[in-house]
Amino acid sequence: MTSTGATGATEPRPADADGKLSLTLRVNGRDHAVRARVHHTLLDVLRSEIGLTGPREGCGVGMCGACTVLVDGRPISGCLLPAVMAEGVEITTVEGLEGPNGELHPIQEAYVAHTGFQCSYCTPGFILATKALLDERPDVTREEATAYLAGNLCRCGSYVKILDSVMDARDRVRDG
Amino acid sequence: MTDFAHRAPIDPARGGMLDAVERVTGRVPYTIDVAVPGMLHARLLRSPLPHARIRSIDVTRARRVPGVVAVLTGAELVARGDLQPWYGPVFRDQPILAIDTVRHVGEPVVGVAAVDLDAAQEALDLLDVEYEELPAVFSLEEALAEGAPLVHEEPPRTGRTFADVIVDAEPGTNICNHFRLRKGDVEAGFAEADEVFDDVFSSPPVQHVPMETHACVADVRDGRVTLWVGTQIPFVVRSQIAEIFGIPQSRVRVIVPTLGGGYGAKCYPKIEPVTAALALVARRPVRLHLSREEEFVTVTKHAARIRLRTGVTRDGRIVARHNTCHFNTGAYGDIGPRLIKNGGYGTGGPHHVPNVWIDSYAVYTNLAPAGAFRGYGINQAAWAYESQLDLIADRLAIDPVEVRRRNLLRDGDRVMTGEAMVDAHFHELLERAASWIGWDGGAAVRDGSRVRGKGVSVIIKGSVTPSTSTASAKLNEDGSLDLLTSSVEMGQGMHMTLALFAAERLGIPADRIHVTTPDTDVTPYDQQTSSSRTTHSMGTAVVGAVDDIRAQLVRLAAEELEIAPGDLEVADGTVRPRGAPDRAIAFGELVRRSRSGNLLGSATFRTEGGLDPETGLGIGSVHWHQAAGAAEVAVDLETGKVEILRYHAGVYAGRVMNPVQAELQTEGNVAFGVGQALFEEMVFDGGQLQNGNLGDYMIASVEDMPGELNTDVLEHRAANDIHGIGETSLPPVMAAVGNAVYHATGVRITDLPITPEKVLRGLRARAGAAATPDTLEEVPVR
Numbered sequence: 001m002t003s004t005g006a007t008g009a010t011e012p013r014p015a016d017a018d019g020k021l022s023l024t025l026r027v028n029g030r031d032h033a034v035r036a037r038v039h040h041t042l043l044d045v046l047r048s049e050i051g052l053t054g055p056r057e058g059c060g061v062g063m064c065g066a067c068t069v070l071v072d073g074r075p076i077s078g079c080l081l082p083a084v085m086a087e088g089v090e091i092t093t094v095e096g097l098e099g100p101n102g103e104l105h106p107i108q109e110a111y112v113a114h115t116g117f118q119c120s121y122c123t124p125g126f127i128l129a130t131k132a133l134l135d136e137r138p139d140v141t142r143e144e145a146t147a148y149l150a151g152n153l154c155r156c157g158s159y160v161k162i163l164d165s166v167m168d169a170r171d172r173v174r175d176g
Numbered sequence: 177m178t179d180f181a182h183r184a185p186i187d188p189a190r191g192g193m194l195d196a197v198e199r200v201t202g203r204v205p206y207t208i209d210v211a212v213p214g215m216l217h218a219r220l221l222r223s224p225l226p227h228a229r230i231r232s233i234d235v236t237r238a239r240r241v242p243g244v245v246a247v248l249t250g251a252e253l254v255a256r257g258d259l260q261p262w263y264g265p266v267f268r269d270q271p272i273l274a275i276d277t278v279r280h281v282g283e284p285v286v287g288v289a290a291v292d293l294d295a296a297q298e299a300l301d302l303l304d305v306e307y308e309e310l311p312a313v314f315s316l317e318e319a320l321a322e323g324a325p326l327v328h329e330e331p332p333r334t335g336r337t338f339a340d341v342i343v344d345a346e347p348g349t350n351i352c353n354h355f356r357l358r359k360g361d362v363e364a365g366f367a368e369a370d371e372v373f374d375d376v377f378s379s380p381p382v383q384h385v386p387m388e389t390h391a392c393v394a395d396v397r398d399g400r401v402t403l404w405v406g407t408q409i410p411f412v413v414r415s416q417i418a419e420i421f422g423i424p425q426s427r428v429r430v431i432v433p434t435l436g437g438g439y440g441a442k443c444y445p446k447i448e449p450v451t452a453a454l455a456l457v458a459r460r461p462v463r464l465h466l467s468r469e470e471e472f473v474t475v476t477k478h479a480a481r482i483r484l485r486t487g488v489t490r491d492g493r494i495v496a497r498h499n500t501c502h503f504n505t506g507a508y509g510d511i512g513p514r515l516i517k518n519g520g521y522g523t524g525g526p527h528h529v530p531n532v533w534i535d536s537y538a539v540y541t542n543l544a545p546a547g548a549f550r551g552y553g554i555n556q557a558a559w560a561y562e563s564q565l566d567l568i569a570d571r572l573a574i575d576p577v578e579v580r581r582r583n584l585l586r587d588g589d590r591v592m593t594g595e596a597m598v599d600a601h602f603h604e605l606l607e608r609a610a611s612w613i614g615w616d617g618g619a620a621v622r623d624g625s626r627v628r629g630k631g632v633s634v635i636i637k638g639s640v641t642p643s644t645s646t647a648s649a650k651l652n653e654d655g656s657l658d659l660l661t662s663s664v665e666m667g668q669g670m671h672m673t674l675a676l677f678a679a680e681r682l683g684i685p686a687d688r689i690h691v692t693t694p695d696t697d698v699t700p701y702d703q704q705t706s707s708s709r710t711t712h713s714m715g716t717a718v719v720g721a722v723d724d725i726r727a728q729l730v731r732l733a734a735e736e737l738e739i740a741p742g743d744l745e746v747a748d749g750t751v752r753p754r755g756a757p758d759r760a761i762a763f764g765e766l767v768r769r770s771r772s773g774n775l776l777g778s779a780t781f782r783t784e785g786g787l788d789p790e791t792g793l794g795i796g797s798v799h800w801h802q803a804a805g806a807a808e809v810a811v812d813l814e815t816g817k818v819e820i821l822r823y824h825a826g827v828y829a830g831r832v833m834n835p836v837q838a839e840l841q842t843e844g845n846v847a848f849g850v851g852q853a854l855f856e857e858m859v860f861d862g863g864q865l866q867n868g869n870l871g872d873y874m875i876a877s878v879e880d881m882p883g884e885l886n887t888d889v890l891e892h893r894a895a896n897d898i899h900g901i902g903e904t905s906l907p908p909v910m911a912a913v914g915n916a917v918y919h920a921t922g923v924r925i926t927d928l929p930i931t932p933e934k935v936l937r938g939l940r941a942r943a944g945a946a947a948t949p950d951t952l953e954e955v956p957v958r
Contacts, residue, residue, distance in 0.1 A: 019294075037294065053209045054202025056436070058387045059468045059870035066387055094202040108200040112184050115192045115836045118844060119667030120199035121387040121436030127200060150879040153870070155385050155437050156667050157847025158840055159878040160885060 013084070023087055025050070028096030036083040043067045043078035045086075046093060054094035054124040058153070065152030068125035069093050075132040094124035097131065106172035107131055107165075116165030118156035126152050130166050138174050142167055186672075186686045188679065191834030194671045194691065195434075205433050207391040207406040212461040215393065216245055218454050219296040220464070221286040221303050222473070223278035226542040226863030227312035227325070230276055233286060234304035241302065243295030246458035248287045250275035259453060260420050265412055265444040266341055267332035267352065270508040270545070272420070272449040278307070279327055279507035280544050281863050282473025287450050289458040312542035314863050316481050316502045319350040319541045326350060327507055327540035335419065338703075339642050341514045342789045350540040352505065353513035355520045357534035357792030359594060365496025365531030369487025372496075373568050376483045377560035378927040379910075380857040381476040381504065383868075384549060385875050388436020390447045390474060391465040394455040401452050402429045408442045408664050409704045410694045416445045417452055425696075432694040435666035439848070440548035441475050442666070443706050444511055472868035476858060477549035478512060479504040480556035482523060484564050487531075492572050492579040499523040499560075501536040503546070503553070510547035512538040517787070518638060519553020521796055524592025525561040526602050526636035527583040532592055534792065542863050548706060550848060554637045554907040559928060562633035562911030566918055575617045576915065577610045580634055591636070593787060593796030599895045601828045605804035606634050612824040612886050613806035620920045626810040628821065629920025633911035634804045637904055638797030640707040641785040646700035647674075647717035651725050651775040655684065655749050655764035659721075662694040663714045664705035668902055669837030670714075676833055677715045681722045684749045684763070700778065708801060708900030711833055713781055715898060720779025728775050732766045801899055802828040805849075805908030807882070809916040813939060816932035818854055818917055823882035827905040828890045830897040838889045842905045846885060849909020851876040855929050 015021050020035040025042075027050060034049035046052045046069070055078045058066030062077035069078045070092035097105035104112065107130050117123040126149065133140055133148045140148070145166045154162065184196045198204040235247045250273035253261045261275060262268040274285045286303055290296035311325040318324060331347040344354045366372055392405040401421055407413050410430040418425040435442060447464050455462040466474060480503045487496035501520050505512030520536025549555070569579040584602040591597050609615075613630050620629040648660040659678055665671050671691040679686040692699055702714060726746055733751035734741040737759060745754050752760035767775055785795025806824040811817070825842050832838045855874050859866040867873045889901060910928060918924050923938030 052202070053205070056206075056208065056388070061468070061869055061871050063870040064387065094200075098201060102201075104197065104200065108197075111200045112196045115196065115669075115840065117193075117199055117667075118669070118837075118840050119387065119435060119437045120193075120204060121206065123199055124202040146878050150877045153387070153875055153877055154847075155387050155439070155875060156840070157844035157876065157881075159847060159876075159881050160843045160887075161836075161840060163878065 021084055023083060025083070025086055025091060026089065027091045028093060034083070038082060038084055040083050041079050042069065042081040042083045042086045045083040046078060052093050052095055056121055056124070058122065065125040065129065066122050068128045068152065070128055070132060073132060073135060075129050092128070094127055097127065107169040110169035110172055111165040114161045114165040114168060116158060116162040118158050122152060122154045126154070126162055130169055134170055134173050138170070140170055183687065188676050188686060189835070191669060191672055191676065191836045193669045194675060206388055206436050207393070207404055207433050208388060208465055210393045210404040210433065212393055212395055215461040215463050216289040216291060216458055217293045217296055218287060218289045218451060218462050218464040219293065219300050220284040220450065221300050223274065223281055223283040223285050225278060225307050225309055226281050227310040228278050228307035229310060230274060230278065230285070231306040231308050235286070237302040238288065238299035241295055241299045243291040244288060244299045245291070245460060246289040246454055247299060248454055248457050249273060253453060260422060262333060263416050263420055263445055263449050264509055265511050266337045266343065266513040267509040268335045269328060269332045272453050280473070280542050281865065282470065282544055283507065284450055287454045289454045289462045312863055313350065314541050314543055314860060316504055316539055319539045324350060327542055332509060338514065340640060340786050342517060342787065343513060344789070351537050352509055352540050353516055353538040355517045355536040355792060356790065357521050357524070357532060357592065359592065359793060360531035362496050362498055362531045362533040366487045368495050370490040371572065372485060372487045373564060373571065374485045375564045375567060376481060376926065377563055378481045379479060379556040379559055380928060381479040381543065381546060382852055382856040383472050383476055383858055383873065384439040384441035386437030386439060386441050389466040389468060389471040390442065392447050392451040393461060393463045394451040395461040396452060396455045399423065400427045400429065402431070403448055403452065404431045404433065405448055406435045406442055407432055408438045408666065408706050409444060410662055410696055411701055411703070413445055413448050414696045417448060420449055428696070430694070430696045432664055434693065435664060438666040439550040440552065440706060443548040443704065446474055468870055469868050472858070472865060473544040475510065475547040476506065476544055478515065478546040478553070478556065480519065482556060482560040484523065484560055486564060486568065488568055488572065490572065492569065492574045492582050494527050494529045494583050496531040497524065497529050497533070499534045501534070503536070503538050504541050504543065505538040506541060506543045506545040508545040509538065510545045512546055515548065515553045519557050521592050521792055522554045522557035522637065523561055526585050526634050526802065528585050528589040529592065543860060550903050551906045552707065552903065554635060555852065555910065558633065558635040558907035559910045562635065563914050563926065566631065566915045567924060577606065577615050577632060580606050580632070584634060591796065591800060594793035595795050597800065599799065599897060601802050601890060601892070602634055605802060605826045605828060605890065606632065608888055609804040609806035609824045609826050613808055613822065615806070623810065625814050626812050627920045628808060628810045629916045630806065630808045631912045631915025631919055632804065632806045633908040633915060635907045637801040637907065639709045639712070639801060639900060640704065641783050641795060641798045643703045643709060643713055644780060644782050645702045645713040645717040646778065646780040647714060647721040648700050649678065649721040649725055649777040651763060651767055653764050653767045653774065655762055656688040657682065657684065659689060659691045659718060660699045661692065661714055661718065662696065662699045662702035663710045664694060666705065668841055669834050670710050673711055673834040673837065674714060674718050677718045678722045681719050682726065683747050708902040708904060711900050712898045713783070715833065717779050717781040720781060721777040724777030724779055725775050729763060729766050732770050733761050736761060736769065799897060799899060801904040803904040803908050805905070805912035807912040807916040809913060809920060811917055811920045811935060816936035816939065818913070818930055818935060820850060820882040820913060822884040824886040824888060825905040826888040826890060827901045828899055829901050830891065830895050830899045831893050832889055832891055833898065838901055839887050841902050842887045842889060843885065845903065845906035846909060847876045847881060849906050850880050852928060853910040853913040853930055855931065857929050
């Protein structure tokens with residue numbers, strides 16, 4: 001058994017008797033010792049082993065964005081990345097955006113201020129995609145944000161207020 | 177700023193959601209987050225065939241897989257004899273697991289519960305099922321053909337159902353229900369007509385695609401069944417589970433966390449019976465969470481074919497309608513037998529038509545069951561009558577807006593089900609829509625390779641009638657309030673809305689009010705969170721419950737102050753003598769002095785009505801929901817692609833309780849409608865779904881939204897009524913877009929969705945008919 005971490009290192013990795021591997025994942029600034037089989041996705045492990053509820057399965061094929069997490073700051077679909085390939089990278093979920101005492105991140109404040117959600121199942125994915133977008137383009141326009149967020153689906157169709165939230169978040173982040 | 181409990185401040189003039197902070201931190205609990213100690217994980221083996229006899233199921237190898245606790249088949253369920261294995265909200269025609277026969281691809285055949293999903297999946301892989309394939313029917317034409325194979329050989333078993341359901345199956349055929357509406361004298365109406373137009377419009381099956389697929393955790397112990405489930409209708413789940421298990425309803429507990437979307441998909445039992453049956457057999461709690469692919473074969477929107485024969489006078493007044501509606505309800509009735517009533521009478525439209533004859537049929541086929549879907553039959557109906565109205569306008573050379581002015585209902589006119597219309601705003605909705613889109617009756621505009629056109633549509637929709645909602649409230653000894661209801665929060669902001677009702681009535685801030693999620697052990701009855709009924713029905717019940725408490729407070733204060741109750745007023749969380757605020761007693765103080773611990777209030781709100789089974793006349797709806805849409809589209813003449821440049825979504829609300837959520841629901845309806853107008857369609861081949869995943873089945877993304885969107889939630893507070901708006905602005909979208917495409921190109925698409933291929937085919941057909949370029953013939957596209 002081998003695993004290729006996102007660092008590019010390849011090393012032999014024996015599985016335990018139950019077919020699981022012991023892994024160390026760095027999630028929201030902390031190391032977590034977890035166990036997973038080779039076909040278990042990062043999404044599976046974040047939910048079942050680490051107990052996070054922000055990343056959620058929507059389609060299982062990387063099309064809806066509900067399982068979006070940041071890997072070294074870039075948005076990826078947690079349902080597509082095998083957990084064994086997620087060692088050696090910084091993983092951020094929506095739970096990692098809050099301050100130490102639960103203070104909301106300015107992006108989260110913007111989504112609250114504009115009610116950029118309805119059922120909110122997709123919201124952590126949208127918020128993390130917004131984070132990556134604003135990190136990449138602090139002066140993003142509404143048109144650019146529309147194109148960038150096309151990979152996150154909201155079946156409630158809260159898109160108008162999601163874009164309102166993103167534009168407000170841009171100002172909140174940029175203007176401190 | 178948020179307070180210590182991470183609650184956002186509440187602005188009643190804005191509304192929103194009570195638990196907004198939990199929703200942006202990923203902590204709001206859904207059913208998929210429920211974990212019970214000892215919980216097993218379930219997987220279902222599903223039928224690969226659309227119609228087949230089950231010859232044998234070999235479970236021996238599956239049972240040997242380490243970690244597998246239960247393997248259950250339909251035959252074993254029957255052999256146990258302790259469960260009633262058939263369920264359904266109207267007919268008891270759906271087996272918990274297939275019994276002898278499978279009737280659609282994806283039907284659950286074997287259930288497995290194991291310590292983890294890997295073990296459950298391994299067991300599935302080791303199951304061996306032998307089938308004997310049977311002839312199947314998929315389309316309405318196949319199902320209705322003479323001598324067609326029957327999806328169900330026995331007439332459907334009936335059971336307790338909703339008061340408004342009318343059942344009239346046609347045994348020996350695939351028609352499982354027939355609804356009739358007979359108003360006026362339709363033949364006399366046609367005799368009076370100058371022209372009769374006869375057109376057929378169809379809608380395909382589409383999927384709800386709630387981002388959270390169906391999930392359920394079941395625990396069976398101590399003679400009780402406890403379910404945590406994302407359902408819109410907890411009390412029907414409770415009654416059906418009680419019926420299946422043969423136990424009193426008090427021994428079934430249904431707990432409903434917040435829903436990750438519903439849109440009708442989570443109405444009526446879906447995966448609850450099989451999850452509970454597995455928990456019974458495994459003697460441990462069981463969790464089932466469907467994959468997206470499974471969701472696609474669990475429930476769909478009804479495909480429909482609607483034929484409209486419409487008699488009109490030369491000046492464009494509709495004098496007679498004869499409508500024949502067929503709804504493809506799939507392999508099991510689900511709520512289809514009821515939906516065909518709404519979809520059937522719905523084809524009467526928001527028009528003053530004296531003579532109406534409607535037949536509406538629910539037809540079994542070997543496709544996945546169709547059920548409730550946002551719009552509840554009105555999407556299909558409005559697509560038909562609003563598309564045909566533009567054809568009629570065109571053929572009579574009357575402006576499409578003008579033809580609507582001549583037909584839309586006004587106060588006092590008889591709606592299709594016979595009652596006199598009150599609080600009609602169709603004309604105002606139409607004028608606002610036409611005005612916003614800049615309707616001037618002008619021709620389409622050429623813009624490079626594209627041509628721009630505009631279209632409008634106006635619809636009417638009922639809300640389930642009769643219906644019942646009960647609310648309870650507890651006023652605590654600090655003057656804060658708990659509201660207990662079984663209305664389901666699924667993103668519509670219902671908790672905030674109900675809190676705002678109570679806050680306004682009691683004169684306390686909404687942030688002192690908590691609203692529970694449903695738990696049938698604790699929260700009182702609500703019929704259903706659907707049909708856009710919660711704000712009206714449960715809102716009224718909540719006001720009644722709070723009024724009950726108000727009356728108690730006034731009585732208590734009257735005794736304390738030795739003042740007649742009539743001389744007291746309730747204000748600012750106190751009861752006080754009129755004009756003497758210094759003698760006010762705070763609510764909390766009154767509760768403490770009452771020594772009741774808390775003051776309990778409750779109220780039930782019922783609506784009355786129903787339709788005659790022979791004539792379809794009576795009271796179709798407690799009040800009529802009304803909406804209008806206006807679209808401007810650009811059609812690319814080279815590719816056939818339709819872009820929605822601008823859209824106006826107008827809906828009548830009476831009074832808006834939660835302004836932000838009203839906008840969100842309306843914007844969401846537009847997103848839903850854009851998908852159904854332009855690209856959503858479940859494609860089947862031989863009963864096999866070809867696009868049952870989100871890679872192949874598109875739903876609207878942010879890029880698909882209209883370039884400009886005007887949300888127009890119309891209020892008339894003097895009417896003193898509240899209309900739900902959760903669905904109403906959806907049905908106009910498809911017809912408004914279709915009419916705009918027709919205006920732009922002369923191409924009339926009669927079967928949704930309006931794909932580039934169909935538009936191109938229509939353009940070519942028109943080019944082929946170049947000898948008469950100005951005649952706007954209906955273009956057959958199939």
